[in-house]
Amino acid sequence: MANKPMVGQALSPANESETRRHVVAAALAGRKLDAFLVSFGPNLRYLSGFTGSNALLLVLPGQSILFTDPRYQIQAAQEVSCTVTIAKGPLEVDLVGAIARHRVKRVGYEPALMSCEAFRSLESRLPAKASLVAAGGSVEQMRMVKSPSEIERIRRSVLTNSRAFEQTVPGVRPGITEQDLAAELEYRMRRLGAEKPSFETIVAGGVRSALPHAQPTAARFQSGQLIVVDMGALEDGYCSDMTRMLYLGTPTAKVKRIYRAVLEAQLAGIDAVRAGTRTADVDAAARNVLKRYGLDRAFIHSTGHGLGLEIHEPPRLGKSDKGRLQAGMTITVEPGVYLEDYGGIRIEDTIVVTERGCEILTPTSRELRVI
Ligand code: ZN
Numbered sequence: 001m002a003n004k005p006m007v008g009q010a011l012s013p014a015n016e017s018e019t020r021r022h023v024v025a026a027a028l029a030g031r032k033l034d035a036f037l038v039s040f041g042p043n044l045r046y047l048s049g050f051t052g053s054n055a056l057l058l059v060l061p062g063q064s065i066l067f068t069d070p071r072y073q074i075q076a077a078q079e080v081s082c083t084v085t086i087a088k089g090p091l092e093v094d095l096v097g098a099i100a101r102h103r104v105k106r107v108g109y110e111p112a113l114m115s116c117e118a119f120r121s122l123e124s125r126l127p128a129k130a131s132l133v134a135a136g137g138s139v140e141q142m143r144m145v146k147s148p149s150e151i152e153r154i155r156r157s158v159l160t161n162s163r164a165f166e167q168t169v170p171g172v173r174p175g176i177t178e179q180d181l182a183a184e185l186e187y188r189m190r191r192l193g194a195e196k197p198s199f200e201t202i203v204a205g206g207v208r209s210a211l212p213h214a215q216p217t218a219a220r221f222q223s224g225q226l227i228v229v230d231m232g233a234l235e236d237g238y239c240s241d242m243t244r245m246l247y248l249g250t251p252t253a254k255v256k257r258i259y260r261a262v263l264e265a266q267l268a269g270i271d272a273v274r275a276g277t278r279t280a281d282v283d284a285a286a287r288n289v290l291k292r293y294g295l296d297r298a299f300i301h302s303t304g305h306g307l308g309l310e311i312h313e314p315p316r317l318g319k320s321d322k323g324r325l326q327a328g329m330t331i332t333v334e335p336g337v338y339l340e341d342y343g344g345i346r347i348e349d350t351i352v353v354t355e356r357g358c359e360i361l362t363p364t365s366r367e368l369r370v371i
């Protein structure tokens with residue numbers, strides 16, 4: 001279960017982006033495309049290294065062009081190894097100019113990730129012989145399997161996240177609010193090197209812990225409460241994700257039983273992870289444990305998800321998902337039990353799929369933290 005992936009010669013991020021652009025360019029002809037337009041931020045970063053907020057990337061067979069605005073002139077020169085065009089007005093104007101200049105006819109675009117307005121604006125400016133062709137999903141497929149340098153970045157993000165948790169837990173006591181705890185966790189993670197949380201930190205006490213995506217409120221913790229903490233760091237562009245449970249006071253027999261069920265389910269899920277396994281089978285492994293405890297109806301979400309440049313990205317590990325795991329995928333395993341008017345328990349780790357099993361990146365103990 002703890003086989004370490006081989007860490008090969010890590011490419012520099014710029015080289016890595018270039019290699020990825022070559023893969024996209026080489027696939028153009030087979031997809032009957034003359035060019036591929038990338039507009040979705042994480043895909044654009046993956047293929048270019050550019051971290052700014054306003055850009056388009058056009059991948060052509062022989063070259064790629066990144067279009068951005070003058071605010072990013074210096075940054076683009078530092079981050080990007082392909083041709084950069086600094087647009088004076090709307091990026092589409094320069095993009096369409098390049099499409100005309102290169103006599104591009106079929107431009108693949110990412111339909112799920114472009115607004116109707118952006119699509120119409122672009123379509124209305126295209127040269128007469130050019131057309132937009134829906135061609136999404138391919139970059140997301142590439143992104144599922146992480147390179148050694150990506151895994152290293154996710155590992156660092158996971159460590160920062162876990163350190164922030166360890167530094168913060170000793171300060172938890174009755175009387176502090178959910179918001180206090182969430183703020184402290186986020187402050188700590190930033191002090192430890194994170195750019196920001198990878199999603200809005202979830203902290204919920206008592207009956208509110210039964211809400212899988214609870215927003216922290218001004219509610220004060222009381223003795224006899226379960227507290228769910230679901231947190232992640234974003235570091236060097238990469239996400240981590242972890243859920244741990246705290247208990248204020250002496251846990252009841254019921255809390256202990258549900259905790260044991262969820263922990264066994266999580267371990268069964270992790271045990272099922274290896275290259276070649278169907279994602280649905282990992283979900284089934286966790287779900288079957290909860291069934292034995294009569295708690296499967298209270299497990300109302302999928303067992304896990306991929307994470308990387310985005311906190312939720314393919315693959316999904318749910319009941320009806322069709323995919324198979326591949327070595328180098330980074331995923332979460334996070335079964336949970338949610339009982340209305342009582343509370344909820346979830347345990348979540350970030351792991352890397354390997355040929356023979358997985359490596360668990362999250363170093364934090366999975367014991368229920370009794371305070
Ligand atoms: Zn989470």
Ligand code: ZN
Nearest residue numbers: 241332334348
């Ligand atoms: Zn998660």
